[in-house]
Amino acid sequence: MIISEIPMSYVLILTLLIFSIGIVGVLTRKNIIVIFMSVELMLNSVNLLFVGYARMWKNLEGEMAVFFVMAVAAAEAAVGLALVISIFRTFHTVDITKIREMKG
Amino acid sequence: MENIKEILFFLFAFIMTGSSVGVIMHKNPVKSALFLVVFFVSLASMFGLLGSEFLAVLQVLVYVGAIMVLFLFVIMLIAVRDENFENIGSRFGKTMVVSLLITAFLIQMTALVSVHFKNKIDTSAGYERTIDASANIKITGHAENISFQLFEKYLLPFEVISLVLLVGVIGAVVIAKKNRRKLE
Amino acid sequence: MSEALLITAIWLPFIGFLFNGLFSLKKEPISQKAVILFGVGSVLLSFIIFVILTISENAIIMSKTGLGAHFFTWIDVGHLKSDFAYKLDGLSVFMAWIVTGIGMLIHIYSTGYMEEEKPHFARFFAYLNLFIFAMLHLVLGDSLPLLFLGWEGVGLCSYLLIGFDYDKDFAAEAGKKAFITNRIGDAGFLIGMFLLFQHTGTLNYDIMNKFFSENSLDTSLLNLIAICLFIGAMGKSAQFPLYVWLPDAMAGPTPVSALIHAATMVTAGVFMIARLAPVFLGAPEASTFIAFVGGFTALLSALIALTQTDIKKVLAYSTVSQLGYMFMAMGVGAYGAGLFHLMTHAFFKALLFLGSGAVIIALHHEQDMRRMGGLYKHIKLVAILFWIAAIAISGIPGLSGFFSKDMILEMAFTYKYGGSILFLMGFLTAILTSFYIFRLIFLTFHTSGDAVKKMKEAIHHHHDEHGHGHGHHETLHPLRWNILGPLVILGVLSVFGGYVGLPHVITHQTPGIVQYFDKVLAVPPTELSKSWHNHIDGGLAYSLMFGSILVAFIGLLFAWFRYEKQNNIPSEDSKKRSFFVNLSFNKFFVDEIYEIFLLKPIKKLAVFSYKVIDDKIIDAFVDALGKNTLKIGSVFRKMQTGITAHYAFYIAAGTLLLTVIIYGGIK
Numbered sequence: 025m026i027i028s029e030i031p032m033s034y035v036l037i038l039t040l041l042i043f044s045i046g047i048v049g050v051l052t053r054k055n056i057i058v059i060f061m062s063v064e065l066m067l068n069s070v071n072l073l074f075v076g077y078a079r080m081w082k083n084l085e086g087e088m089a090v091f092f093v094m095a096v097a098a099a100e101a102a103v104g105l106a107l108v109i110s111i112f113r114t115f116h117t118v119d120i121t122k123i124r125e126m127k128g
Numbered sequence: 129m130e131n132i133k134e135i136l137f138f139l140f141a142f143i144m145t146g147s148s149v150g151v152i153m154h155k156n157p158v159k160s161a162l163f164l165v166v167f168f169v170s171l172a173s174m175f176g177l178l179g180s181e182f183l184a185v186l187q188v189l190v191y192v193g194a195i196m197v198l199f200l201f202v203i204m205l206i207a208v209r210d211e212n213f214e215n216i217g218s219r220f221g222k223t224m225v226v227s228l229l230i231t232a233f234l235i236q237m238t239a240l241v242s243v244h245f246k247n248k249i250d251t252s253a254g255y256e257r258t259i260d261a262s263a264n265i266k267i268t269g270h271a272e273n274i275s276f277q278l279f280e281k282y283l284l285p286f287e288v289i290s291l292v293l294l295v296g297v298i299g300a301v302v303i304a305k306k307n308r309r310k311l312e
Numbered sequence: 313m314s315e316a317l318l319i320t321a322i323w324l325p326f327i328g329f330l331f332n333g334l335f336s337l338k339k340e341p342i343s344q345k346a347v348i349l350f351g352v353g354s355v356l357l358s359f360i361i362f363v364i365l366t367i368s369e370n371a372i373i374m375s376k377t378g379l380g381a382h383f384f385t386w387i388d389v390g391h392l393k394s395d396f397a398y399k400l401d402g403l404s405v406f407m408a409w410i411v412t413g414i415g416m417l418i419h420i421y422s423t424g425y426m427e428e429e430k431p432h433f434a435r436f437f438a439y440l441n442l443f444i445f446a447m448l449h450l451v452l453g454d455s456l457p458l459l460f461l462g463w464e465g466v467g468l469c470s471y472l473l474i475g476f477d478y479d480k481d482f483a484a485e486a487g488k489k490a491f492i493t494n495r496i497g498d499a500g501f502l503i504g505m506f507l508l509f510q511h512t513g514t515l516n517y518d519i520m521n522k523f524f525s526e527n528s529l530d531t532s533l534l535n536l537i538a539i540c541l542f543i544g545a546m547g548k549s550a551q552f553p554l555y556v557w558l559p560d561a562m563a564g565p566t567p568v569s570a571l572i573h574a575a576t577m578v579t580a581g582v583f584m585i586a587r588l589a590p591v592f593l594g595a596p597e598a599s600t601f602i603a604f605v606g607g608f609t610a611l612l613s614a615l616i617a618l619t620q621t622d623i624k625k626v627l628a629y630s631t632v633s634q635l636g637y638m639f640m641a642m643g644v645g646a647y648g649a650g651l652f653h654l655m656t657h658a659f660f661k662a663l664l665f666l667g668s669g670a671v672i673i674a675l676h677h678e679q680d681m682r683r684m685g686g687l688y689k690h691i692k693l694v695a696i697l698f699w700i701a702a703i704a705i706s707g708i709p710g711l712s713g714f715f716s717k718d719m720i721l722e723m724a725f726t727y728k729y730g731g732s733i734l735f736l737m738g739f740l741t742a743i744l745t746s747f748y749i750f751r752l753i754f755l756t757f758h759t760s761g762d763a764v765k766k767m768k769e770a771i772h773h774h775h776d777e778h779g780h781g782h783g784h785h786e787t788l789h790p791l792r793w794n795i796l797g798p799l800v801i802l803g804v805l806s807v808f809g810g811y812v813g814l815p816h817v818i819t820h821q822t823p824g825i826v827q828y829f830d831k832v833l834a835v836p837p838t839e840l841s842k843s844w845h846n847h848i849d850g851g852l853a854y855s856l857m858f859g860s861i862l863v864a865f866i867g868l869l870f871a872w873f874r875y876e877k878q879n880n881i882p883s884e885d886s887k888k889r890s891f892f893v894n895l896s897f898n899k900f901f902v903d904e905i906y907e908i909f910l911l912k913p914i915k916k917l918a919v920f921s922y923k924v925i926d927d928k929i930i931d932a933f934v935d936a937l938g939k940n941t942l943k944i945g946s947v948f949r950k951m952q953t954g955i956t957a958h959y960a961f962y963i964a965a966g967t968l969l970l971t972v973i974i975y976g977g978i979k
Binding site for chain 2: 030034035037038040041042044045046047048049051052053055057058060061062064065068071072075076078079084087088090091092094095096097098099100101102103105106107108109110112118
Binding site: 226229230232233236237240 | 961964965968971972975
């Protein structure tokens with residue numbers, strides 16, 4: 025078996041990159057579903073970070089966190105997508121720039 | 129292939145980055161979702177590469193198998209119309225502003241990471257800066273270890289999370305149902 | 313038991329007030345019987361309780377501390393502790409009898425006087441009950457804050473009742489005048505109260521009396537306190553220069569004039585001086601000032617009363633004048649004499665007012681004496697009672713006023729510091745009093761004129777002018793028992809009320825009432841003010857008494873000669889009047905002087921404050937504050953686009969900023 029090492033800083037920078045892409049998606053897109061997907065991107069980049077650190081410290085705590093994050097993300101996706109449906113029924117659009125109930 | 133892991137890491141990293149850019153850039157939400165599926169699969173591979181096979185399987189099962197199906201379902205239900213497709217180019221200025229901001233964030237964080245690792249990890253003994261995957265498999269890679277953890281130490285959170293899932297399901301039903309009744 | 317009774321007696325009128333006050337808010341007037349049951353019944357019951365208490369608890373009431381009753385704690389801040397606690401001692405029981413007794417009679421009288429005012433019947437009795445309630449707090453409270461509460465309460469009721477016909481401008485104006493003039497006095501009173509608290513550390517009478525019996529304050533300080541408190545009394549008891557509101561207060565219904573502006577409320581100042589005897593007796597200079605203010609007020613208002621033609625105005629100035637007598641007595645240290653006169657005055661002045669009310673109501677609200685005359689034939693009983701009251705006030709021997717007035721004049725004469733001037737002022741006032749009161753009687757009840765005929769003429773005149781009249785009053789309004797009954801009782805009191813204070817020269821001992829007050833007041837006034845007086849021997853006292861009897865008859869004869877013999881009815885044309893008559897008729901132009909020297913500058917200042925300070929500075933500042941806030945807000949409201957991505961952007965930018973701030977400094 026070939027033993028090889030992946031530097032932690034690689035993982036960190038990959039995580040950062042994906043997280044940043046997620047932010048850009050959240051900030052620039054109009055479609056609620058795409059924004060939601062970008063949020064999933066951000067969430068998963070953090071999962072990656074957890075796993076990376078868990079490996080680094082040889083500790084299972086990080087992996088347990090990922091396990092729970094996944095469970096919560098599943099619940100969140102269920103509720104979030106229900107909300108999307110509800111929003112679409114109310115406003116007949118999923119374009120968040122057209123939903124401006126919070127306008128001051 | 130001495131550093132096949134490193135090569136694999138870069139491969140998956142490239143796929144992940146590319147597919148995530150695809151998620152946020154493609155104007156068709158269905159294709160964005162498909163890019164996301166690619167992202168999740170390569171992320172699962174990355175987990176495997178880092179030594180967490182259990183999580184890799186879980187990732188595929190939960191995200192690709194459950195969440196992405198839900199996503200596609202909803203997209204098909206409401207959003208596959210031309211008027212919902214965004215013209216990405218028309219929002220170029222705004223995207224630039226956000227990207228600049230994010231670039232600044234990236235630079236800041238990268239600088240932080242490099243500084244952090246140089247100062248804290250490299251200089252002090254006892255801290256490892258690399259991930260020794262093969263060594264870890266023995267300790268943590270097995271589902272057996274994870275299940276011990278899960279049903280002994282994390283028993284209460286495990287039960288709580290099942291409750292959260294239940295509430296999420298009921299909540300989703302209630303939210304989606306309320307407006308339908310109003311419409312009728 | 314007796315404590316509970318005392319509290320019940322004080323709060324009973326309040327129940328009447330609540331009942332009548334709440335039902336007066338209804339659009340449909342409630343039955344007059346219900347109003348009378350609560351309005352008169354509560355005061356009657358209160359009076360009966362005071363009678364019972366006086367008899368059953370006589371020994372406790374006559375002791376120095378009296379019967380105390382603690383109802384509830386009102387103010388408890390630091391050293392200042394004030395309760396709703398009452399004190400029924402010799403002085404307050406005396407006042408309580410006058411307030412509830414005369415109050416009750418006037419309540420009964422009002423049921424007759426006001427019966428035509430159907431929509432306002434309940435409101436009137438609500439105010440009267442509230443007045444009795446406040447007045448009982450004034451006289452029965454065991455501390456100065458409670459006295460002040462009552463003091464303001466009666467002021468409020470006075471204001472409400474003067475302006476009872478609030479749709480008439482002059483009544484509303486008179487109410488405001490009374491209220492504002494009283495505020496000036498109250499400022500002084502409050503300062504006096506503060507000073508007293510500062511230097512004695514208490515406002516409770518018993519503790520204060522104990523303080524004064526053990527310590528003594530600087531005389532100049534006591535003088536200051538006494539003067540400040542007296543300024544309050546000036547307002548409430550209508551002394552120069554704050555007396556101007558009382559004549560105008562006659563705009564209120566006549567029973568109110570009798571109860572509040574003659575018998576009870578206006579004597580609050582006298583009561584207050586008696587209550588704080590340790591302060592005022594320790595302030596000889598202030599006392600001299602009080603005596604002279606009293607004397608001057610007595611003389612001035614008697615002069616004004618000479619020529620007034622409104623029957624109630626004459627009585628109002630007479631009231632001011634008699635109050636002047638009382639203050640003269642208090643000033644020279646003759647507390648017994650002052651309070652004695654307070655009582656007899658309450659009797660005969662209430663009688664005079666109620667009598668004049670009877671005349672007014674009989675003539676269907678005619679108040680001008682020039683249109684009266686010859687009423688003796690029509691309402692004999694009222695005329696006789698009026699004569700009794702007039703004899704009492706003028707100081708013709710045998711009736712109540714003689715004894716009290718003579719006692720005051722004697723005490724003034726013996727006063728060491730300017731007693732002769734005081735006596736002269738009092739003596740002159742006595743002549744004038746006798747003259748104006750008999751002038752009133754002759755003009756109203758006698759002379760060749762016939763009020764009934766004049767009334768008819770006035771109605772016809774009215775018809776000619778306006779083409780329509782407000783009703784045909786061809787005959788006198790009938791007077792029933794509820795109007796005449798109180799008059800008769802007050803007539804009896806006016807005759808015999810003076811016999812509690814038979815003068816020294818007759819009985820060769822200190823008058824009973826003076827002994828009484830020497831016993832029950834916190835400090836015996838006669839003893840403490842002994843050094844203020846010269847000794848007087850019997851012969852001189854006799855000659856003083858005969859002198860005052862003589863002037864009373866001179867006044868009577870002169871009035872008879874001028875109005876009955878010569879039939880000299882006052883002219884309505886000011887050019888036919890002599891200079892001095894004009895001066896008196898126009899009340900020495902005091903109101904006009906106030907208008908020019910006080911009101912106009914104050915109004916100008918107010919207009920200046922309003923137009924310049926308020927409009928241009930304060931308002932501009934506040935407006936600018938608001939406008940600029942709006943402007944800033946309109947800039948920042950643009951941030952609230954309602955687009956979720958913008959909010960997310962702010963969050964991301966904020967996070968970045970925080971990261972830079974927290975970690976940016978790592979080297």
